[in-house]
Amino acid sequence: MPYYGYGYYGYGDFLANNIYCLLLIPVLLLSVWAQIQVSGNFRRYAVTNRRRLTGAQAAEAVLRSHGVYDVPVRMTRGNLTDHYDPRDNTIYLSESVYGAATIAAVGVAAHEAGHAVQYAEGYGPVRLRSAIIPATQIGSKFSFILLLVGMLLYSQTLFFVGILLFSLTTLFQLVTLPVEFNASHRAIETIGGQGLLDEDEVYGARKVLRAAALTYVAALLMSVLQLLRFVLIFLGRGGGRRGGGRE
Numbered sequence: 001m002p003y004y005g006y007g008y009y010g011y012g013d014f015l016a017n018n019i020y021c022l023l024l025i026p027v028l029l030l031s032v033w034a035q036i037q038v039s040g041n042f043r044r045y046a047v048t049n050r051r052r053l054t055g056a057q058a059a060e061a062v063l064r065s066h067g068v069y070d071v072p073v074r075m076t077r078g079n080l081t082d083h084y085d086p087r088d089n090t091i092y093l094s095e096s097v098y099g100a101a102t103i104a105a106v107g108v109a110a111h112e113a114g115h116a117v118q119y120a121e122g123y124g125p126v127r128l129r130s131a132i133i134p135a136t137q138i139g140s141k142f143s144f145i146l147l148l149v150g151m152l153l154y155s156q157t158l159f160f161v162g163i164l165l166f167s168l169t170t171l172f173q174l175v176t177l178p179v180e181f182n183a184s185h186r187a188i189e190t191i192g193g194q195g196l197l198d199e200d201e202v203y204g205a206r207k208v209l210r211a212a213a214l215t216y217v218a219a220l221l222m223s224v225l226q227l228l229r230f231v232l233i234f235l236g237r238g239g240g241r242r243g244g245g246r247e
Contacts, residue, residue, distance in 0.1 A: 016232035023225050031218040037211035042080065045104040045204035046096070049197055055097035055109035062113035062190045071116045073109075075099070082108050084115035086130065091116055103197060107205030110191050111212070114183030125178045132172060139168035147230060156238060163230045170227050173220040180216050184209040 053061075059073045076082075076092040084091050091112045097105040118126040143165035150159030187209060192202050 013233050013236060015236060016229050019232060020225060020229040023228075027218065027221045027225055031215070031222065034211065034214040034218045038080070038208075038215060041204075041208045041211045042096075042104045042108075045107070045208055046100070046102045047204075048101050049103050049106060049201050051196065051198075052101040053106055053196055054099050054101045055093050055105035056099065058106040058191070058196055059091050059093065059109040059113040061194060061196055062110045062187065063116060065190050065194050066117045066120070066186075068117055068120045071113075071120075073098075073113075080108075082112050084112045084119075086119050089116070089119075103201045103204040104208050106191065106197055106201075107187065107208045108212075110187035110196070110205070111183050111209055114186035114190075115179075117186060118179065118183060123179075123182065125175055125182070129172065129175045129179055132168065132175065136168045136172040139165035143169070151233075154237075156234065159230075159234055159237075163227070163234060166230060167227055170220070170223040173216070173223045176216055177220060180213055184213055 056073050056075075063069065063071055063073075071084075071089055071091060073091045073093060075098040076094060078094050079096060081094045082092065082097050091109075093109055093112065097108050115126070117123075143162050146158050146162030146165065148162075150156070150162055188202065188206050191197050191205055192199070197205060
């Protein structure tokens, strides 16, 4: 059997790509299903809540209940573009959330307010995520360049550095999970504790947030799968070299 050195068609590459393709199917299905769940649950619970509380009012209520008074709530364009921006310490709610008095809007807005509370309280995982953002941005910019160049030039060193940079993205996705789950937990606790929604309505808000959290799980699995592929290629090529020469 001919040996192709570090080349793309080596056995290590073949094994890595086959494992990647095999695992990619369920991860992609999970990603698609998560997106369907997010949009589906948001539409399903886009019904007026009994207290006629808008998303903006819900966000402000969550902030007040945690003693946070310096975070403005503003409207932004787009659909489900809701987010908290720590750079200007502002909660941005989409048009379908900001002024909408629906169960789904209250859940989404309370979740974003939960992020603002995390920053105000110095929540550990969110501080860690903020600290690694600069390194993650560098990794996302240069990792694939180094991986591609390392693959084309058969350079294990460049390929390894590319793996290290890409792993920062995976680490960011991993740290994001507790941040998102905690924000949703804070949101649901406050919604129920402050009586922002009735008990049966809280169930709907929880379903919306659980579906959104699933998208972050899918993103992490996709990143882990990519990282696994690169590691297997690296190990396979290194093993081929140690095996020595051509036949």
